[in-house]
Amino acid sequence: MxxxxxxxxxxxxxxxxxxxxxxxxxxxxITGIGGTVSDSDDVLDLGDLILLPGLMDMEVNLLMGGRGExxxxxxxxxxxxxxxLRAVGNAxxxxxxxxxxxxxxxxxxxxxxxxxDVALGKAIDRGWIDGPRIVPAGHAIxxxxxxxxxxxxxxxxxDVLKLTLEEGIANGVDEVRKAVRYQIKxxxxxxxxxxxxxxxxxxxxxxxxxxxxxxxxxxxxxxxxRGLKVAAHTHGAEAVQHAIECGIDCIEHGFLIDDKTIxxxxxxxxxxxxxTRLADAMDLSHADEALKAKAAEMFxxxxxxxxxxxxxxxxxxxxxxxxxxxxxxxxxxxxxxxxRGLDPRDVLRAATINAADLIDAEDRGRIAPGLLAxxxxxxxxxxxxxxxxxxxxxxxKGGKVFVQK
Numbered sequence: 193m194x195x196x197x198x199x200x201x202x203x204x205x206x207x208x209x210x211x212x213x214x215x216x217x218x219x220x221x222i223t224g225i226g227g228t229v230s231d232s233d234d235v236l237d238l239g240d241l242i243l244l245p246g247l248m249d250m251e252v253n254l255l256m257g258g259r260g261e262x263x264x265x266x267x268x269x270x271x272x273x274x275x276x277l278r279a280v281g282n283a284x285x286x287x288x289x290x291x292x293x294x295x296x297x298x299x300x301x302x303x304x305x306x307x308x309d310v311a312l313g314k315a316i317d318r319g320w321i322d323g324p325r326i327v328p329a330g331h332a333i334x335x336x337x338x339x340x341x342x343x344x345x346x347x348x349x350x351d352v353l354k355l356t357l358e359e360g361i362a363n364g365v366d367e368v369r370k371a372v373r374y375q376i377k378x379x380x381x382x383x384x385x386x387x388x389x390x391x392x393x394x395x396x397x398x399x400x401x402x403x404x405x406x407x408x409x410x411x412x413x414x415x416x417x418r419g420l421k422v423a424a425h426t427h428g429a430e431a432v433q434h435a436i437e438c439g440i441d442c443i444e445h446g447f448l449i450d451d452k453t454i455x456x457x458x459x460x461x462x463x464x465x466x467x468t469r470l471a472d473a474m475d476l477s478h479a480d481e482a483l484k485a486k487a488a489e490m491f492x493x494x495x496x497x498x499x500x501x502x503x504x505x506x507x508x509x510x511x512x513x514x515x516x517x518x519x520x521x522x523x524x525x526x527x528x529x530x531x532r533g534l535d536p537r538d539v540l541r542a543a544t545i546n547a548a549d550l551i552d553a554e555d556r557g558r559i560a561p562g563l564l565a566x567x568x569x570x571x572x573x574x575x576x577x578x579x580x581x582x583x584x585x586x587x588x589k590g591g592k593v594f595v596q597k
Contacts, residue, residue, distance in 0.1 A: 193218050194591070195229050198238040198569060201559055204245060204544045207537035209573055213243045217565040220590035224561055236596070238569050238586055244540070245559050246292025246324075246566030246589060247581070248547035249522045250465045250511040251423075251444055254296055254326070255308050257515020258282040267342050268353055272303045279312050283323025285520030288595050290568040290584035293325040293547070293556060295511070297423060297444065298332025298360075298384030300340040305358035307331070310379035322594060325566075327551050329423070330380035331360035333371045333411065338402040339390040340425060365410045368403070372414040382551075383415045387424040387440070388431035391474075391486045398486055399428025399448050408438035421550075423465070427490065429453045436462050442550065444511065446501070447471070447494035454504045463550055465511035466498040469528035473517045499533045508534075509550045510543040523581040530578045537575055565591040 198213035216224040229235055258278045262269065270278075286294060296309035313326035334340035341361060343353050355361045362371035372383055387408065389398040403411075415422045421441040426432045429450040432443055436456050442463035443449075449457070457464065471491035502508060512525045529539045548557030556564045569586030587595035 193223070193234060195233040195235045196238060196243065196567065196588075197229055197235055198241045198243050200573070201225060201243045202540070202574070204540050204558055207540070207575055209242060209575075213238075213241075215243060215559060215567060217588070217591050220565055222559060222561055222563050222565050222567075225559065236593070238596075241569035241571060241586055242573055242580075243559060243586075244568050244570065244574065245544045245557055246568055246587075247290050247523070247526075247543045248293040248510065248557070249286070249291045249514070249525075249543075250295045250509045250547050250550060251297045251467055252286065252294045252512060252514045252519070252522075253298070254279045254282045254286065254294070254312060254323075254519070255299055255301060258285075258519055261515070267301065267345070270301075272306055272308060275301065275303075276308055276312065279308070280321050280323075282515075282519040283312065283316060283321065286514070286522060287322055287324050287589065288584070288587060289520045289522050290570075290581065290587055291324050291522050292566040292568070292587070292589045293327070293551070293553070295327045295382065295423070295551065296329060297511075298329045298340065298425075300332045300334065300342050300360065302342070302353060302355060303331070303359060305356060305374075307375065307378045307380065324589070327381050328379060329382050329384040330375035330378065331358070331371075332384040332386060332425070333360045333362055333368060333375070334386035335363050335402050335407075336361055338386045339388070340386040365406055368407050368411050369414050372411055376415075376418050376420065380420070382420050383411065383422045385411055385422060385424050387426040387435045388428045390425065390427060390445075391490055397428070398490055399431060401428065401431040401434055405434055405438055408435060408440070412439035432457075436460050442509075445494070445513075447490050447497060449497050449501065451500070454501050454506060457501065457506045458504055461507060463507050463509055464498075464501055465509050466494070466501070466529075467511050467513040467516070467525070468494055468498045468532060469525040470513050470516040471495055472528060473524065495532060498529070502534050502538070507546065508538075508542045509547045510539070521582075523584070526574075526581050527578050536578050539578065540574060565589075
């Protein structure tokens with residue numbers, strides 16, 4: 193039994209800080225809140241910190257970015273073993289930043305068919321390396337030449353980087369069904385697909401729909417019959433509408449959504465992971481001029497569309513698209529959402545209880561008896577100043593302390 197003693201505990205449901213902050217932990221679970229601290233207790237005195245539930249990032253790619261990443265050249269120079277070693281550091285930085293659960297949302301790199309995010313999650317769960325709990329999607333499923341086809345990002349010539357169906361390149365109803373089945377067979381816990389273009393691919397409009405409706409319905413049918421949700425990289429309003437009509441559960445980015453699309457998202461209870469920080473933080477200094485032009489068109493809309501969706505009542509969960517912003521800087525997204533005009537209490541819910549709802553995890557998202565002891569400490573009340581989430585000084589995951597400053 194361990195007792196945490198801090199200045200306060202944030203109740204994310206009410207947005208209020210309960211003072212003093214007393215949390216009792218036994219093993220990997222929270223057993224009680226408040227009460228007294230006896231002399232026999234094993235006490236961790238955390239001083240003036242405010243305790244929060246472990247934060248969650250619903251869109252990361254731990255197998256990309258980080259130390260030694262050489263941009264687009266890494267697509268052809270880095271083998272799966274090197275990517276896994278780099279991911280160890282990315283996972284550690286993410287956990288130390290206070291993010292105790294993430295969705296690794298779709299590999300789009302050459303792996304030989306191995307689901308590296310599944311393997312990374314197993315290593316973390318077994319205690320071999322430090323990192324957040326991972327909900328893996330395996331390979332992102334994309335059509336040939338789609339935004340998540342990695343040969344698109346630098347316009348590779350034919351045969352420069354051959355990718356297989358098992359690595360997510362799938363065309364037509366039969367192939368997309370097989371691609372979904374492959375990811376599920378080898379451990380994916382959700383399916384990530386590419387429904388529209390994007391900023392960083394050189395060919396085509398970022399809002400244009402990639403997969404046909406028949407292909408989208410086949411993907412959703414395969415995933416839902418196996419109890420998995422489908423998350424879709426989608427920007428364009430019309431493409432988002434088609435995705436929703438075909439049963440997609442969660443829209444990633446959604447930068448170009450309009451009022452009609454937002455109304456449909458509210459009606460169908462479709463989730464939005466807006467990744468709005470990258471509209472300010474993505475480094476385009478070395479990008480092709482065509483990509484800079486796309487960003488100049490899309491990013492202002494990204495800054496306004498998330499507020500419109502929030503005001504209308506769209507269900508929102510926090511996601512960063514790291515490494516589009518650096519691993520370990522995940523809390524920048526919370527600060528960005530507040531700067532867009534969202535209530536900080538709702539932003540905190542988007543990173544905790546909403547995210548837990550999105551991944552169907554009833555064992556986390558709050559500091560409450562019976563839930564996982566995923567707890568972080570920050571030097572102030574984030575409802576008053578969200579920037580304190582960028583200065584995490586205590587991290588406990590599953591009852592084990594990983595950071596105590």
